[in-house]
Amino acid sequence: MELTPLTERFVLHFGEMGSRWGINRTVGQMYALLFISPQPLNADEIAETLGFSRSNVSMGMKELMSWRLARLLHRPGDRREYFEAPKDIWEIFRTLAEEKRKREIEPTLSMLRDALLEVPQTDAEHHAQGRMREMHELIEMATVWFDEVQRLSPETLESLMRLGAKVQKVLGFTDKLRGKD
Numbered sequence: 001m002e003l004t005p006l007t008e009r010f011v012l013h014f015g016e017m018g019s020r021w022g023i024n025r026t027v028g029q030m031y032a033l034l035f036i037s038p039q040p041l042n043a044d045e046i047a048e049t050l051g052f053s054r055s056n057v058s059m060g061m062k063e064l065m066s067w068r069l070a071r072l073l074h075r076p077g078d079r080r081e082y083f084e085a086p087k088d089i090w091e092i093f094r095t096l097a098e099e100k101r102k103r104e105i106e107p108t109l110s111m112l113r114d115a116l117l118e119v120p121q122t123d124a125e126h127h128a129q130g131r132m133r134e135m136h137e138l139i140e141m142a143t144v145w146f147d148e149v150q151r152l153s154p155e156t157l158e159s160l161m162r163l164g165a166k167v168q169k170v171l172g173f174t175d176k177l178r179g180k181d
Helices: 005-021 025-036 043-050 054-066 089-117 123-150 154-178
Strands: 071-075 078-084
Touching: 005 025, 025 043, 025 054, 043 054, 043 078, 089 123
Parallel strands: none
Antiparallel strands: 071 078
8 A cells, every 4th residue: 555645644643643642653653554544454565555564563463453443354365464443433432442441540440449448547648548539439430421421322422522512612602701711
């Protein structure tokens, strides 16, 4: 696959953003390439297009598959492995949210639960534990809300998101009327 200036900009941007999202640059670029590719690509095609080593592509694809952002495919009569990104943008959104939760939120909730089971020994620990309880309650509430949102159909979720934008506009308008820019 040959990258045009437009697709190259997209791929390079995802590489830069990858480091901010907890994945390395090359994995971000591989994902972007799979996302925009009209057909599944094999590792050699990915390596050639992006100028990466075959071993780097192999490791990156394993990471993308662990995130469930790439699928392994086989073609009849072809021994090579092919990869593609999920086609449904809402599936990608849900997968990313679930994986971020599993990798970031759940370990934090687990740590907070353990910390809340301990008996505070000092006033400072008692205060700290109270703050941790507040954090745990907020994260737990957001997690329950997230579970409910995950069950919504893509159409309902999109309507909810658009409603949020409308509410934000109304609130912004109301703030302007009150002189709270």
